[in-house]
Every structure is written in structure tokens, then in C-alpha cells.
Amino acid sequence: MMIFIAIASILFLVILHELGHFFVARKFGVKVEEFGIGLPPRLFGKKFGETLYSLNLLPLGAFVRMTGEEERSDDPRSFSKQSLFARMLIVAGGVLVFWLVAAIIFAGVGATSGIQTALDDSAVQANAKVQILGIAKGSPAEIAGLQAGDTILNFTRIGEFQESADSFKGREMSVKIQRGNESFDATLIPRENPPSGEGPLGVMLARTASITYPWYEAPFQGVSIAWNMTLEVVQGLWHTASSLFQRQGLPDGVQLTGPVGIVFLLKNTLSLGISSFLFFLGVLSVYLAVFNVLPIPAADGGRLLFLALEAVRKKPLSQALEQKIIGVSFGVLILLLLYVTVRDVSNLF
Secondary structure, rough: OOOHHHHHHHHHHHHHHHHHHHHHHHHHOEEEEEEEEEEEEEEEEEEEEEEEEEEEEEEEEEEEEEOOOOOOOOOOOOHHHHHHHHHHHHHHHHHHHHHHHHHHHHHHHHHHHEEEOOOOOOOOOOOOOEEEEEEEEOOOHHHOOOOOOOEEEEOOOHHHHHHHHHHHOOOOOOEEEEHHHHHHHEEEEOOOOOHHHHHHHEEEEEEEEEEOOOOOHHHHHHHHHHHHHHHHHHHHHHHHHHHHOOOOOOOOOOOOOOOHHHHHHHHHHHHOOHHHHHHHHEEEEEHHHHHHHHHOOOOOOHHHHHHHHHHHHHHOOOHHHHHHHHHHHHHHHHHHHHHHHHHHHHHOO
16 A cells, blocks of 8 residues: 555656646647656547547656647647747746645645754754664664664764763663654664774764744745755765766765665655655655756756757757657666666565
């Protein structure tokens, strides 16, 4: 059931993304031939007005098919006959929806259950807690069965927990752990000579608290969180790209995750509660927004790049060249997706 909800949530985000393209295209009078949920082959279709609304077999996304989008047309209502500004807005409409969805989710969670926010050890907050963000392989924490996302109940400050671990080096220490709706005691033996950067227990910790906002403040906070998270994602991608170009490999803690990995991450956050699930869905929406504006020809960012080149050159690229670039980049993207998916599946089993 959780897997189904996770898949449906991703599909829901993609449908909203395509609706962004759809409504902006309709606003400019572009003829939309088909709006499809899922990818062909088609299972069912019903025409309303001039648009065919279809349900397709493969639940891997959604699509909008506009006249003059794939092949340029002389129809005055085609995509290719619209002004450069209109075409840019139509392409950007889907990206904007991803970002707006994230802001709305953050606002909703912030006004109800509250948003988990990182705190300094010195901050005074009634519901502050220490959470595990990551666990080193072969560490005492991994041996004890601790997992990322666990909450340490008998400590409210990171410094206190670290001091306790230092005092128990080489001896057993007991900690009370909360995982979802369950709590249990875990026994760990802090290492006396841990590897560099890992600490006695091999855990990455964060002090967090659930911050709730008044309903009238929540929308502004939702926008602020979405914007700040966008900046963090862009900075992270830049840092990753720089490391790869310098042949340093992926930075520590960074790994590629495909659709399979994302589905299981959503499933895991759902087990932590609906607020955690929704917040992660908002984070995923931000990532999708950023990915879609990257200058990848097969993504919206690639189409925006073509339109920007058209603005500079005062004429579009040839249709044959544009289609060839999109085809090659799409092939590379599929190969990368297959590689990541195989690795995600192997990590699960």
C-alpha cells in the first residue's frame, strides 16, 4: 500500500507539472491536441472540445501534445507560431508548478503539524530532539541496528550525547530510540580509536524541532522555505558538478538516485508520518523544478536554452538539428536512468 501511495504521489507531481504547460498553452490560444496521463499505449481516451484526454498503460508520467511542438506548423494556433516570450512561458509553466507545489506543501505542513527545522545546541526550544541523519558503514551505530531518521529520546542536545559517548568508550552504553511510532532501547559500544571524521559511534547528527507557523504567516514561510531550499539544491549541484569535472568523484554523502530509489525514500518517510511524507514530497518537487531548468535538451531547460539561442541568433535552430540534439541527449538520459535504477535495485536487495 505504501509503495502504491509513493508511486501515485510522484505521478501526481508530474501530472501537475504537465497541467502547468497545458494551462499556459491554452492561455495563449495554442491548440492542445492531447493531454495524457501515463505513457502510451493508450487505454482510454475522451475528447472534450478540441483536446483528447487519455489514460495510458505505463504509469511513468504524463504529457501534453501541442500542435507545432514536435514539428513546426504554419497553423496560427500552433506552438511554433507563438511569440518567443509566449513559448518561453509555456515551457516554464511546468517548472513553476513544481515550485508552487513545494511552497504550498511547506505552508500546509508549517500551519498544521509543523516543519522539522535544524537548531543550534544553544537554541532554547521546547520540543527539540537529536536525530540521526547518517550512519557510517561498520560503525557501532550500524552494528546496533540504528537507522537514518531515528530519534534519540534521552538526549536533547548533540553536545550532551557526544560527551556521553566519549565517556563510554570501550564500554556498553544504552540509548532510547524512537523510530516512527515505536520506541526501543539500543546498546552501543563507542570505539576508542574511531576512523577519522566518524567519531566513536559513526553517526551524523542534527538537533531539530517542529516549528509551527500561524495560518497567516505560513504561506510566506512556505515560499521562503521553497526558495532557500532551491538555493541549497543549486549549490549542491554546482559542488557536485565541480567535483566531477575535477575528476574527484562524487562528494562524500552524495549519491545518484533514480525513480526506484525515490519511491522507496517516499515509502520510508511515509512510515514516519504524513507530515514527514508531505515535507519530503515538497523537497522532491523542488529537486524536480531545478532538474527541469537544467540545460538538458530532453528537459524543459533544454527547450528554454533553444529559445534563448533563438533570441540571440534572431532565428531558431534548424528543426532537424534540434531534434537530433534532443534525441541524443534523451538516449544518454535513458542510459543514465537505467544505470541508476539497476544500482538502486541492487542496493535494496
